[in-house]
Amino acid sequence: MERTKALEIVKKQLTEHRFIHTLGVEETSLALAEKYGVDPKKAETAAIFHDYAKFRPKEEMRDIVRSEGLSQELLYYGNEVLHAPVGAFLVEKEVGITDRDVLSAIYYHTTGQGAMTELEKVIFLADYIEPNRQFPGVENVREMAENDLDQACLMAVKNTITFLMKQNQKIYPLTFEAYNGLLQEIKLKNKKECTG
Numbered sequence: 514m515e516r517t518k519a520l521e522i523v524k525k526q527l528t529e530h531r532f533i534h535t536l537g538v539e540e541t542s543l544a545l546a547e548k549y550g551v552d553p554k555k556a557e558t559a560a561i562f563h564d565y566a567k568f569r570p571k572e573e574m575r576d577i578v579r580s581e582g583l584s585q586e587l588l589y590y591g592n593e594v595l596h597a598p599v600g601a602f603l604v605e606k607e608v609g610i611t612d613r614d615v616l617s618a619i620y621y622h623t624t625g626q627g628a629m630t631e632l633e634k635v636i637f638l639a640d641y642i643e644p645n646r647q648f649p650g651v652e653n654v655r656e657m658a659e660n661d662l663d664q665a666c667l668m669a670v671k672n673t674i675t676f677l678m679k680q681n682q683k684i685y686p687l688t689f690e691a692y693n694g695l696l697q698e699i700k701l702k703n704k705k706e707c708t709g
């Protein structure tokens with residue numbers, strides 16, 4: 514889909530603040546995609562639509578989880594985790610985007626998952642570090658993103674888990690799977706480098 518058209522569609526779904534965040538995610542995704550050899554058009558589309566469902570009423574999101582065969586486990590964690598999988602569903606249904614890579618990058622952009630694709634990592638990380646994000650530790654993740662996609666994603670995952678634990682909030686388990694998967698990938702990469 515043409516960029517201007519995609520932005521026009523998504524703008525109607527978002528507040529001004531969230532639209533500016535989306536443009537930041539797009540910019541950062543494109544930079545990461547170029548650096549790490551990810552398809553820039555897929556990154557652009559996933560970034561533009563990643564928060565498509567952010568402002569859907571909670572009950573609508575819960576109904577979609579119940580009726581459309583999404584993981585029922587989603588219903589037992591905070592509402593934050595709903596907008597990403599529900600967004601992937603609605604972007605396909607309402608906007609007509611069918612690219613599975615793009616849809617899964619939207620689906621996993623909040624939690625990550627066990628074996629993340631490079632596109633999923635790019636969108637997950639861009640959402641975390643885009644220029645409008647300001648929270649303690651974000652600068653360290655931005656610096657790491659310059660050099661190592663997996664390490665930067667791992668930092669973001671660890672920060673998120675720590676943050677949620679400090680708040681006494683339940684943690685949707687896919688984020689633990691993302692932690693394990695990224696660590697495993699990093700270890701394998703290091704081993705390969707050592708053995709040449």
Ligand SMILES: Nc1ncnc2c1ncn2[C@@H]1O[C@H](COP(=O)(O)OP(=O)(O)O)[C@@H](O)[C@H]1O
Nearest residue numbers: 590591593594622623624640673683684685688
């Ligand atoms: N595994 C998880 N379980 C519960 N909440 C989570 C999990 N992962 C992320 N979150 C929460 O989701 C929120 C961020 O969602 P995100 O999709 O990054 O936001 P945004 O919609 O602003 O892009 C944060 O409050 C974060 O702590």
